[in-house]
Amino acid sequence: MEEIVGLCKRRGFIFPSSEIYGGYNGFYDYGPLGVELRNNIKQAWWRDFVHRRDDVEGLDSTIIMHPDIWKASGHVDGFSDPMVDCKETKLRYRADQLFFAPVVLDGEKAGYVAFIEGTEDAAIYKRAKKLRDLAGKKQSTLDENQLIQDQTEFTESTVEQRAQTLGPDASKLDTLTEPREFKLMFETKVGPLADDSATAYLRPETAQGIFANYKNIVDTGRVKIPFGIAQIGKAFRNEITPRNFIFRSREFEQMEIEYFIAPDADWRTLHRGWLDTCINWLVSIGLPRESITEDVHPEDKLAFYSQATTDLMFHFPHGEQELWGVACRSDYDLKQHQEHSGKSMEIFDESAKAKYVPHVIEPSLGVDRTLLAVLTAAYTEDEVPNDKGKVEKRTLLKFSPKVAPVKAAIFPLLKNKPELVERAQALYKKLQRRWNVFYDASGAIGRRYRRQDEIGTPFGITIDFDTIEKDGTVTLRDRDTCEQRRVTEDELIAFLEEQIDG
Numbered sequence: 001m002e003e004i005v006g007l008c009k010r011r012g013f014i015f016p017s018s019e020i021y022g023g024y025n026g027f028y029d030y031g032p033l034g035v036e037l038r039n040n041i042k043q044a045w046w047r048d049f050v051h052r053r054d055d056v057e058g059l060d061s062t063i064i065m066h067p068d069i070w071k072a073s074g075h076v077d078g079f080s081d082p083m084v085d086c087k088e089t090k091l092r093y094r095a096d097q098l099f100f101a102p103v104v105l106d107g108e109k110a111g112y113v114a115f116i117e118g119t120e121d122a123a124i125y126k127r128a129k130k131l132r133d134l135a136g137k138k139q140s141t142l143d144e145n146q147l148i149q150d151q152t153e154f155t156e157s158t159v160e161q162r163a164q165t166l167g168p169d170a171s172k173l174d175t176l177t178e179p180r181e182f183k184l185m186f187e188t189k190v191g192p193l194a195d196d197s198a199t200a201y202l203r204p205e206t207a208q209g210i211f212a213n214y215k216n217i218v219d220t221g222r223v224k225i226p227f228g229i230a231q232i233g234k235a236f237r238n239e240i241t242p243r244n245f246i247f248r249s250r251e252f253e254q255m256e257i258e259y260f261i262a263p264d265a266d267w268r269t270l271h272r273g274w275l276d277t278c279i280n281w282l283v284s285i286g287l288p289r290e291s292i293t294e295d296v297h298p299e300d301k302l303a304f305y306s307q308a309t310t311d312l313m314f315h316f317p318h319g320e321q322e323l324w325g326v327a328c329r330s331d332y333d334l335k336q337h338q339e340h341s342g343k344s345m346e347i348f349d350e351s352a353k354a355k356y357v358p359h360v361i362e363p364s365l366g367v368d369r370t371l372l373a374v375l376t377a378a379y380t381e382d383e384v385p386n387d388k389g390k391v392e393k394r395t396l397l398k399f400s401p402k403v404a405p406v407k408a409a410i411f412p413l414l415k416n417k418p419e420l421v422e423r424a425q426a427l428y429k430k431l432q433r434r435w436n437v438f439y440d441a442s443g444a445i446g447r448r449y450r451r452q453d454e455i456g457t458p459f460g461i462t463i464d465f466d467t468i469e470k471d472g473t474v475t476l477r478d479r480d481t482c483e484q485r486r487v488t489e490d491e492l493i494a495f496l497e498e499q500i501d502g
């Protein structure tokens with residue numbers, strides 16, 4: 001992760017927000033290359049799920065909506081995480097990500113150590129030794145097995161256990177509070193009054209904007225069951241522990257579809273179909289199939305309105321984590337809005353000759369998490385020969401041409417030969433009308449290639465003397481294999497079209 005964060009900063013993909021003021025936890029800005037990568041991911045998603053499907057329509061709803069929407073959806077009362085504060089360090093932890101384990105000295109329990117999910121065994125052991133020191137029993141034997149095997153979620157801790165617990169960053173026992181609910185929605189005020197009646201919320205998901213507009217879209221008459229409404233947009237959550245770079249942030253973007261189906265439809269088969277479609281899409285933008293797994297939520301842990309939820313997990317640098325949630329949400333949301341708004345959410349199904357409130361399947365994906373997955377999959381270190389044939393290390397980003405921020409770089413072989421420069425500039429201007437391409441004339445050609453490899457540009461195009469004196473062909477270099485071949489301009493454009501837009 002550190003290498004990815006470093007590369008992102010160095011090359012202008014992602015910066016901490018408000019950095020000149022020391023940063024702002026949970027917020028990130030996207031620099032010149034980051035915004036291209038981000039836009040390409042969103043465009044590929046929109047193209048594949050809206051433009052290239054006949055059964056999905058697009059929507060762009062507002063971030064701030066009528067507060068009653070969040071009452072109907074259950075977010076005002078229920079959208080919270082259990083949190084634990086440390087009275088000593090003032091740090092705050094999510095209770096469901098905090099664990100504790102017994103410290104047993106010479107066969108007797110001396111207390112507990114608390115640690116964040118994913119902490120390495122060696123680090124837990126170090127904290128246990130700290131507790132042993134605090135107990136004044138430096139010479140006693142610490143039971144390593146119990147420490148590693150008897151780990152329990154902090155939400156299950158008792159008052160007595162908390163009193164004997166050493167917090168993850170504390171220097172003494174009994175500093176952690178009991179888990180308390182912490183609201184995740186950001187509040188704001190709308191209008192001139194600052195009282196409670198003016199309270200509004202920044203949306204924590206784009207989905208409710210879709211449910212709130214479902215009736216409008218049905219009334220346009222463009223859709224018939226089954227159909228989907230897709231939306232890309234910002235969402236905000238006051239996450240207690242934003243961490244792992246852009247994986248969990250407080251301002252992020254979602255790409256969501258609500259796919260409306262008949263109440264008696266075979267939702268299990270449709271759910272499976274959506275999972276396969278989502279996996280195929282992730283592979284199409286460059287994620288290796290083997291790094292995507294499925295986490296099926298057990299039935300007894302499902303939200304009461306959910307029939308099934310499966311998360312597509314990705315192998316991020318900090319472990320296997322949720323990337324894309326695909327949930328069957330029944331008719332819960334539409335029924336809630338029907339009840340709170342007093343407006344019917346029924347649709348007339350022509351083929352079934354029946355009127356009903358549809359059920360919904362919801363594939364919900366984060367833009368930022370997808371970007372982190374794409375970066376993780378693309379980050380590569382290998383060895384290639386330099387201009388002089390000497391093998392050297394290179395760092396490259398193997399982005400799929402579909403999402404790569406820069407699609408191709410155009411190089412005149414020499415910058416002091418006007419005829420090469422003129423021809424390269426002409427090709428650059430031509431390609432620039434369709435794609436984000438880059439022109440570079442400075443330095444040895446090998447170094448120019450290397451600079452593009454590091455930012456993930458898939459193709460290098462060199463204009464040399466054969467181009468202007470012989471057949472007009474250019475050299476096309478592949479970033480990953482470093483192989484070069486000569487192609488005509490027509491062949492080049494057809495190839496780029498297929499690779500980038502195919």
Ligand code: GAP
Binds near residue numbers: 239364366368369
């Ligand atoms: N409408 C359903 C919904 O919002 P979710 O599992 O809470 O479900 C869906 O979020 C997706 O949004 C997640 O799988 C993840 O990709 C992304 N996401 C959620 N919270 C996030 C956060 N704090 N930072 C970045 N991405 C987040």
